Amino acid sequence: MYDFDGWVWLCPPIRPYVVCASARSGSTWLCEELSWRDLAQPIEYLNPAYVEYLAWRWGSANLAQYRMMLWKYRTNADGVFGIKVLGMHFFDLQAEHFSSLLDGDLPADPELRRLAYFDAFVPGCTFVWLRRRDMVGQAVSWWLAEQTGAWVQVTDDDRRDLSSVDYDGAAIDYKLRSVRREDEQWERFFTRTGIEPRCVEYEELQEFPERVIGDLAVSLGGHRTPAGVLPERHNRLQRNDLTDVLVNRYRLELASQQVGHGTGDTGISTV
Numbered sequence: 001m002y003d004f005d006g007w008v009w010l011c012p013p014i015r016p017y018v019v020c021a022s023a024r025s026g027s028t029w030l031c032e033e034l035s036w037r038d039l040a041q042p043i044e045y046l047n048p049a050y051v052e053y054l055a056w057r058w059g060s061a062n063l064a065q066y067r068m069m070l071w072k073y074r075t076n077a078d079g080v081f082g083i084k085v086l087g088m089h090f091f092d093l094q095a096e097h098f099s100s101l102l103d104g105d106l107p108a109d110p111e112l113r114r115l116a117y118f119d120a121f122v123p124g125c126t127f128v129w130l131r132r133r134d135m136v137g138q139a140v141s142w143w144l145a146e147q148t149g150a151w152v153q154v155t156d157d158d159r160r161d162l163s164s165v166d167y168d169g170a171a172i173d174y175k176l177r178s179v180r181r182e183d184e185q186w187e188r189f190f191t192r193t194g195i196e197p198r199c200v201e202y203e204e205l206q207e208f209p210e211r212v213i214g215d216l217a218v219s220l221g222g223h224r225t226p227a228g229v230l231p232e233r234h235n236r237l238q239r240n241d242l243t244d245v246l247v248n249r250y251r252l253e254l255a256s257q258q259v260g261h262g263t264g265d266t267g268i269s270t271v
Helices: 027-035 048-058 063-074 110-121 135-148 169-193 202-207 209-219 241-257
Strands: 015-021 080-086 126-131 198-201
Touching (some): 015 027, 027 080, 048 063, 063 080, 126 169, 126 202, 135 169, 135 241, 169 241, 198 202
Parallel strands (some): 015 080
């Protein structure tokens, strides 16, 4: 965390970036790695829970003050500011939430309005789009995280009691629809606004983490490898034999119902 002298922090960050993702796409892992490469602390600053807590912590009465505090406390010494935004939060943004930041009439097109929100919150930001090809694995992972309450794994041992989880195909169906909808929403947003984001695929990130993260970090103005002493990583892969059983069971159900044809839901799942 950094603090600037004088009034420098009233100005927007020089090199802001946004990681656009959906739940269980590897965004927490990616953002942690970026933070170790001198790319600030890209967490969910527009998540209502984060906004409520940080606004209270900093005494911010409105979004304009909250934005100033983010620029002050979460922009690093090189002028880099990062933020992670999940689709479930981004596509529910309402104009009234941003009224203290906006001047004049907003565009009628909803995607251009959303871009206007970002232009006011982090002007000139670079967009990074993290996607997961295996949407079935992503949906099962999301459902399983809700069932167990374990959204991250911080040790090598998986301490979830998966044997007590009651399989629910209908609930996974709902998560799969949500994953697909968010992916379509992000694609529509980028297409409609003419933005060409830096695209990262979860599967490639998992197979070649050092190369993928290093290339992305350099493109954003950070270092290819972590600077200084590497802290202990907080995130571990949660996939194991039991999670694979759940994924394969759901895949068989999809196949029997002839659902998911042509969606790209193939390959090895990682949960």
